[in-house]
Amino acid sequence: MNLALYSPNNGYYRSNAIVIGRQGDFITAPEMSDLFGYSLARQCKQVLNKSSCILEFGAGNGVLATQIIFELARLNSLPKKYYILELSAKLKQQQYDTISKVLPELVDIVEWLSELPKSFSGVVIANEVLDAMPAKRLMFSDGRFFELGVDYKDGQFQWSLFDEPFSGSIKIPTVNFIEGYKTEINLQALAWIESLYEAMSDGLVLLVDYGMNRVEYLHPQRSEGTLRCYYNHKASDDPFENIGKQDITTSVNFSDIADRACDAGFEILGYCNQAMFLLSLGIEDYLLQEQDVAKRIQLAQQIKQLILPSAMGESFKVLALSKKQTVKLDGFREQDLTGKL
Numbered sequence: 333m334n335l336a337l338y339s340p341n342n343g344y345y346r347s348n349a350i351v352i353g354r355q356g357d358f359i360t361a362p363e364m365s366d367l368f369g370y371s372l373a374r375q376c377k378q379v380l381n382k383s384s385c386i387l388e389f390g391a392g393n394g395v396l397a398t399q400i401i402f403e404l405a406r407l408n409s410l411p412k413k414y415y416i417l418e419l420s421a422k423l424k425q426q427q428y429d430t431i432s433k434v435l436p437e438l439v440d441i442v443e444w445l446s447e448l449p450k451s452f453s454g455v456v457i458a459n460e461v462l463d464a465m466p467a468k469r470l471m472f473s474d475g476r477f478f479e480l481g482v483d484y485k486d487g488q489f490q491w492s493l494f495d496e497p498f499s500g501s502i503k504i505p506t507v508n509f510i511e512g513y514k515t516e517i518n519l520q521a522l523a524w525i526e527s528l529y530e531a532m533s534d535g536l537v538l539l540v541d542y543g544m545n546r547v548e549y550l551h552p553q554r555s556e557g558t559l560r561c562y563y564n565h566k567a568s569d570d571p572f573e574n575i576g577k578q579d580i581t582t583s584v585n586f587s588d589i590a591d592r593a594c595d596a597g598f599e600i601l602g603y604c605n606q607a608m609f610l611l612s613l614g615i616e617d618y619l620l621q622e623q624d625v626a627k628r629i630q631l632a633q634q635i636k637q638l639i640l641p642s643a644m645g646e647s648f649k650v651l652a653l654s655k656k657q658t659v660k661l662d663g664f665r666e667q668d669l670t671g672k673l
């Protein structure tokens with residue numbers, strides 16, 4: 333997964349093809365509607381002060397950054413700096429192009445980082461970043477989990493079970509897994525949470541992604557795990573086709589992330605689904621304020637995509653972490669499922 337997505341010359345996120353958006357392989361929430369970024373901006377406004385900054389990870393083609401900066405400028409609450417940490421040189425260029433085209437007068441507040449900052453203070457945002465971090469695939473066999481590696485035999489890639497049981501610690505609910513049950517564990521995402529804590533002096537972290545708590549993640553019926561591939565808006569579960577040309581992702585086990593975050597020192601400020609987060613932040617206000625009927629209909633359609641359970645509303649979750657900052661966040665006014673993590 334690491335090589336297929338990130339190898340310098342042929343990795344999916346390093347290639348020159350358009351990956352995100354209607355012409356790419358998948359659409360993210362900011363691509364769906366500006367109201368997603370505007371709502372996130374409202375959440376940022378609640379905690380930002382004059383000296384704090386925003387740091388966005390994996391900023392895609394820069395649409396979310398543009399929405400947040402635009403709305404914060406409108407609300408007279410711009411951060412001191414909007415940092416972006418992006419691994420792909422091609423996406424960095426796309427981000428610069430998008431932001432400077434829409435907001436030429438504000439592009440100067442954006443600064444691209446190549447590594448984690450030393451003592452960041454402000455709001456960290458990662459939308460659909462954890463799911464893109466390379467995960468390990470595990471299979472239950474003979475009462476234990478084994479890692480599934482990738483082998484190359486007879487001219488093709490195939491899954492191959494490690495001889496020794498998986499040595500990493502996996503937190504599992506008390507369920508009986510069937511022989512051959514598959515799941516994923518994202519050790520890289522867990523290590524990332526730890527290094528994020530170290531990189532921050534204080535502030536808030538907003539993680540938005542598709543995923544669920546541990547009980548749902550390791551549900552007996554989810555016997556094939558959560559690994560999915562996206563190519564040209566079509567989903568498949570075969571990572572061995574279109575290598576370097578298709579996205580490979582796994583859903584986020586938010587209980588794992590929350591546990592590691594707490595071990596590192598973070599406090600959990602809230603966990604809920606995307607629909608409730610956006611509604612708590614008043615996404616429908618934008619609809620009510622729109623006078624133009626045609627535009628209103630368009631916005632209503634976009635809101636539906638973001639909040640309906642059949643679209644992104646329930647499968648996407650928001651987890652908020654804080655370091656040395658205790659505040660009741662507006663985004664969790666309607667729902668807080670922290671107790672279910």
Ligand SMILES: C[S@@+](CC[C@H](N)C(=O)[O-])C[C@H]1O[C@@H](n2cnc3c(N)ncnc32)[C@H](O)[C@@H]1O
Nearest residue numbers: 345360389390391392417418419459460461464
């Ligand atoms: C699915 S895209 C998300 C795009 C964007 N956030 C959006 O909402 O449209 C995943 C992004 O995460 C980035 N990424 C993955 N691991 C990362 C890491 N450790 N640090 C920063 N970015 C990372 C990838 O390079 C890619 O740009």
